[in-house]
Amino acid sequence: MKIVPSKKMSLFTPAIFGDLKNFAKQQQAKGMSLIDLSLGSPDLPPHAKIREHLSYRAGLAESYGYTLTGTQRFYDAVSRYYKRRSNVDLDPTTEIIQTIGSQEGLVHLPIAFCDPGDIVLSTNPAYVAYDAGIHLAGATPYYMPQTADNDYLPDLDAVPEEVAQKAKLLILNLPGNPVPAMPSLAYFEKVIAFAKKYNVIVLHDAAYSEFYFTGEGPISFLAAPGAKEVGMEINSLSKSFSLAGTRIAYIAGNADMIAVLKQLKSNLDFGIFEPIQDAAVVALDHAEEITENLRATFSVRHKTLMNGLRELGWDAAPSDGGMFVWAKYPYDIDCTDLAFKLIEQIGVVTVPGTVFGTAGQGYLRLALVQPKEVLQEAVDRLKNVSIS
Ligand SMILES: Cc1ncc(COP(=O)(O)O)c(C=O)c1O
Secondary structure (H helix, E strand, O other), rough: OOOOOHHHHHHHOOOHHHHHHHHHHHHHHHOOOOOOOOOOOOOOOOOHHHHHHHHHHHHHHHHOOOOOOOOOOHHHHHHHHHHHHOOOOOOOOOEEEOOOHHHHHHHHHHHHHHHOOOOOEEEEEOOOOHHHHHHHOOOOEOOOOOOHHHHHOHHHHOOOOHHHHHEEEEEEEEEOOOOOOOOHHHHHHHHHHHHHHHOOOOEEEOOOOOOOOOOOOOOOOHOOOOOHHEEEEEEEHHHHHOOOOOOOOOEEEEEHHHHHHHHHHHHOHHHHOHHHHHHHHEEEEHHHHHHHHHHHHHHHHHHHHHHHHHOOOEEEEEOOOOOEEEOOOOOOOOOHHHHHHHHHHHHOEEEEHHHHOOOOOEEEEEEOOOOOOOOOOHHHHHHHOOOO
């Protein structure tokens, strides 16, 4: 039988992650010890309270039915968390929708709001799921650069008028992946004014909201005055609570937008395993206690890697938060070639910048997912790299 994939499939290119991982495994088989800084998968275990509750709930016979949507308990916990953390009021019934990890929410959301021909404003570089969602909806991306000139914040004033007029959705991610830029109230105020002027829906991806090293932490988009009139925030328990494998996240904000998403979602899936939803309630209700250790750990890791790379002449974007270091390397070589060379020569696995967009050429993304001693070892190994 001749299998002919749809034309749309040409837009979904296989991820380079697989090739890098396979190459790393081959080198490991030859005796190379690997330091894997590629995936942003949290290495810290979920807090014991969360695991114990998940295990208890999974032991109950009544936990195995379809949940269809999020449980009221889950929505109430998200609402309590937003109130405590950001002083944002959310109606648990109308202003929050659960998603199967934020990946699922991000990839499906543009279908709910965009038609072919509509423009989605995203960034270059950006987290890869945004493009997948834009392509699935048949919409057209317009990439705003994220560069040092603008504190790595996408410059809305530089979006051409005709693009802004056609824009339907704006996706932001602060602190971001791969660029760990931090949001501010002043920036979000600009975003809201832009969204009102051009009738653009805003989606802020706050996946790294609990990864900060100084002060009170990144402001929630929904805490900016008027945000709920124009948009939503998506957040996940994957990173902040080390629950990546349990696939649980949520989108919160404008009730009319959430209603559209609920309509779409009711056609896509039948909800998340109830014990996972209840474990998420425990996580959200103990967020401050649980994420304190995360911050202490990642802040030390960030300092170790940043200082080490700088001493080697790498230009790493400074940041007060996030899970990654976004670093311009001091060699004249393609970033994918360099990523393979680093695995081959020193066993350090990173992600080439162009995975996140053309602006990533010359950069590597390094995830802070190893203990500080291992990050120091990675820096020490980098001293011995030979790039001709
Ligand atoms: C910015 C950003 N958003 C969303 C996700 C998806 O995370 P999850 O689907 O586990 O919630 C990731 C994962 O790396 C990410 O970096």
